[in-house]
Amino acid sequence: MDNSNEHAGRKALVIGAASGIGWASARALATDGCQITLADRNIDGARERVAELGDPHTAAPVEVTDEASVQALFDQTGPLDVVVNCAGFSNVGLITDMPVEDFRAVIDVCLNGAFIVAKHAGRTLRKGGVLVSISSLNGRQPAAGMSAYCAAKAGLSMLTQVAALELGPRGIRVNAVAPGFVHTPLTAPAAAVPGVVEEYVENTALGRAGTPKDIAEAVRYLCSPSASWLTGEVLDINGGAHMKRYPDVMGHVMKLAAQ
Numbered sequence: 001m002d003n004s005n006e007h008a009g010r011k012a013l014v015i016g017a018a019s020g021i022g023w024a025s026a027r028a029l030a031t032d033g034c035q036i037t038l039a040d041r042n043i044d045g046a047r048e049r050v051a052e053l054g055d056p057h058t059a060a061p062v063e064v065t066d067e068a069s070v071q072a073l074f075d076q077t078g079p080l081d082v083v084v085n086c087a088g089f090s091n092v093g094l095i096t097d098m099p100v101e102d103f104r105a106v107i108d109v110c111l112n113g114a115f116i117v118a119k120h121a122g123r124t125l126r127k128g129g130v131l132v133s134i135s136s137l138n139g140r141q142p143a144a145g146m147s148a149y150c151a152a153k154a155g156l157s158m159l160t161q162v163a164a165l166e167l168g169p170r171g172i173r174v175n176a177v178a179p180g181f182v183h184t185p186l187t188a189p190a191a192a193v194p195g196v197v198e199e200y201v202e203n204t205a206l207g208r209a210g211t212p213k214d215i216a217e218a219v220r221y222l223c224s225p226s227a228s229w230l231t232g233e234v235l236d237i238n239g240g241a242h243m244k245r246y247p248d249v250m251g252h253v254m255k256l257a258a259q
C-alpha cells in the first residue's frame, strides 16, 4: 500500500518511538512524509532514532503515567494530525503470588497512561486527526500469568471505543491495533523461553510470529486519510491467532524454572 502522498505535510507524534513497534511506526510515517516527534521515556533511544531519520524530525522525553509530562509533550508539539501511542510493557506472575504494586505498574502504563495520552491527544488533534493506540491480542485472549496486561489491554480496547464516540463529532478518529506475538525487545525474554514462540506459531493460521513492520503497516493505514470513515475499531493483526488460543507462557516459564 502506498500512502505517501496522503501523509505529506502532516504532523505526527509517536510515543514509545525508541523501540519495537513504535520505532517501526515512526519510520513508516516518516517515509510517508509526516513530520514526527519521537517521544519516549528513553530519551537517548529516541534521539538515536531521530538521528537515523534526519530532519525535520525531533525527539522529546515523556513518561505516560505522569500527566504533567504528557501535558508538556503536547505543549511542545502544538496542533497535530496523528498521535500513535505505543508505550506499554508486561510482567508475568500468578494472581495469587503477584504483589499488588506489580499489577498496578502495568495498569498504570498500559491503561492509565493510555487514558492520559487520549485526554491530551483529544485536546490537541486537529479536525481530521487520528489517535491510534496499541492494544493486544491479550485484550481479548486471556493468558494465565498475565492478569495485569490482559486486563489493561481489554480496558484499552474499550477506552478506544469510548474515545471514538466522544471525539468523532469533532472529526477525530480513534482506533487501536491489537498485535499478536511480535519480535521486539519487549518480547525477547518470552521468546527466549523454549516453547513459547513455537506454541504461538502453532496457534496461528499463517504459521509465523509477527515483525514490527507487520504492525507498522496497519498503523500507517489507520492513520491515513484512506481510513477516513474508520473509527472505534480494534484491528486484530496476529497471523490468525485470535481464532485459536494463546500459548501457555506461564507453563513454559515454570517448566524452564524446574530444569
Ligand SMILES: NC(=O)c1ccc[n+]([C@@H]2O[C@H](COP(=O)([O-])OP(=O)(O)OC[C@H]3O[C@@H](n4cnc5c(N)ncnc54)[C@H](O)[C@@H]3O)[C@@H](O)[C@H]2O)c1
Binding pocket: 015, 016, 017, 018, 019, 020, 021, 022, 039, 040, 041, 042, 045, 062, 063, 064, 065, 086, 087, 088, 089, 090, 109, 113, 134, 135, 136, 137, 178, 179, 180, 181, 182, 183, 184, 185, 186, 187
Ligand atoms: N511485541 C509484542 O508482541 C506486542 C504484542 C501486543 C501488543 N504490544 C504492545 O505494543 C506496544 C509496543 O511494544 P513493543 O513490543 O514495541 O515494546 P518495546 O519495549 O520494544 O517498545 C516500547 C517503548 O515504549 C517505551 N515506554 C514504555 N513505557 C513507557 C512509559 N511509561 N512512558 C513512555 N515511554 C514508555 C519504552 O521505552 C520503549 O521504547 C506496547 O504497548 C505493547 O504492549 C506488543
